[in-house]
Every structure is written in C-alpha cells, then in structure tokens.
C-alpha cells in the first residue's frame with residue numbers, strides 16, 4: 001500500500017475519533033428522498049409535492065421561504081405546489097440542502113455566522129464558475145462549495161479556542177503553528193487537535209451520501225496539486241472549488257487582510273494546474289469575480 005493511502009487511512013481514523021465524541025450530523029431521510037426525485041431527468045412538481053406535503057416541518061419551511069421578503073408577494077402562498085413553482089426546483093434543492101445542513105450542524109455566534117457566510121458564498125461562486133467553464137453539473141459544484149468547510153463547524157463545536165484560527169481555515173493563508181513554524185491550516189489543526197477540517201468534512205460528505213467526486217474535492221480543498229485526482233470530473237471539480245474558495249474569500253474580505261492571495265494574477269501564478277484545467281487566465285478570473293459581486297451586491 002502506498003504511503004499516500006496509509007496517511008489517508010490514518011487521517012480518516014483520527015477524524016472518526018473526533019466525530020464519535022460529538023456525533024456526526026446526519027442527513028434527514030426526507031432530504032435523501034427529495035434528492036433522489038429531483039435528480040431524475042423527468043423530475044416534476046407532482047411527486048415532490050406529495051412527498052413534501054407528508055412532512056409538516058418541511059412544508060412549513062417551504063411556505064415560509066416562498067412567503068419571505070425575498071419574493072415580495074402581495075398574496076400569501078399557502079399551497080406546496082405554488083411555493084415550488086415560485087421557487088423553482090433548482091433553488092428549492094439548494095435552499096433545502098443548505099438549511100438542512102445548517103440545522104444538522106447547529107451552532108451560533110459570530111464565528112458560526114462567518115463560517116456560514118463563507119460556505120454560502122463559495123457555494124454560489126462554485127455554481128457560477130461551473131456554468132462559466134461548462135462543467136457537467138452546476139448542482140454538484142454548488143454542493144461541493146456548500147460542504148467544503150463543513151468540518152470547520154464540527155471543530156468549532158468541539159474546541160472553544162478554534163475561533164482563533166478560523167480566518168486561516170476559511171482562507172488559503174498559512175500561519176505560524178504552536179511550534180513556531182509556518183504551516184498550512186491542515187498542519188496547524190493536526191498539531192492542535194490531532195485531525196483537520198478537510199478529513200472531518202470528508203466523513204460528513206460520506207455520511208450524507210454525496211457523490212464521490214464531491215467527497216474527494218472536499219477532502220483536498222487545501223491542496224493546490226489537482227493531479228492527485230485520477231478521475232477527470234473530480235479533478236475539474238477540485239479546480240472549480242479552489243477558484244471558488246479564492247473568489248468567495250475575496251468577495252467577503254474585500255479590502256481586508258485575510259485574503260492570502262492578493263489578486264487574480266497571483267491566483268493564476270499559484271494555481272497553474274487548476275487554471276489550465278479550467279482554461280482561465282487572470283483576466284477571465286477577474287471577470288467572474290466582478291460578475292459575482294454584481295450578482296450579490298449589484
């Protein structure tokens with residue numbers, strides 16, 4: 001067995017030990033059924049309406065979203081079918097997945113908010129980039145972005161001092177570790193907690209039965225070398241996630257000191273393989289970033 005595989009097995013074992021002490025958040029079974037229905041090519045509102053109507057909590061959640069200020073309607077929406085057609089299947093899937101993950105993981109406070117802002121922005125950025133580079137599934141890219149840092153939430157739950165390094169796990173910056181050596185966030189987390197948020201996140205994606213390409217790209221989202229993925233879809237998804245993490249980080253920390261990569265030219269210089277995989281250059285990356293800023297704040 002190769003050295004790489006051995007260390008991965010070890011990483012999973014350590015992450016499992018941490019998770020067993022706090023409990024892994026599980027995917028609600030209704031969500032699994034919804035996902036199965038939505039991913040069918042002939043997916044329609046009919047089957048989904050029946051499924052949602054049988055669950056009071058999910059029905060209430062859906063009606064609340066449809067009646068939120070976001071839709072600004074004069075008339076109150078009180079039927080599941082109308083709510084679904086208003087929100088659309090794609091948005092519905094994204095909203096339900098994000099709220100279910102949030103409820104399963106729990107947590108509160110400013111660090112938790114910071115973490116969720118980052119996750120939601122990177123999810124949106126991933127889907128946007130996927131559309132721009134013609135990746136086969138915008139949904140898969142959205143899910144990878146949404147889950148990529150979910151291990152952070154569990155580490156925050158378990159360790160009260162985690163907020164001290166939160167800015168580093170949400171960016172690609174390296175920092176000084178306990179031993180005084182400059183290390184990546186993975187090295188720092190291993191030194192402090194004997195595991196890291198990428199391995200913990202990987203286990204959560206496996207428990208939620210997400211596609212293997214999503215699980216693998218979550219695991220390696222702090223690795224610049226995307227060639228470790230033999231599967232072309234996973235390699236491409238990892239490149240998208242690396243770029244989305246940069247763009248997402250840059251949008252949230254605009255003008256702040258937390259962005260390790262200062263601009264698009266530097267990102268492309270540092271991420272040659274990912275840039276080549278997506279056929280992007282500094283100009284097109286800047287273009288994507290400007291588009292997203294416009295979409296979010298324009």
Ligand SMILES: [Fe+2]
Nearest residue numbers: 148149169170
């Ligand atoms: Fe991360």
Ligand SMILES: [Fe+2]
Nearest residue numbers: 149170171245
């Ligand atoms: Fe991130």
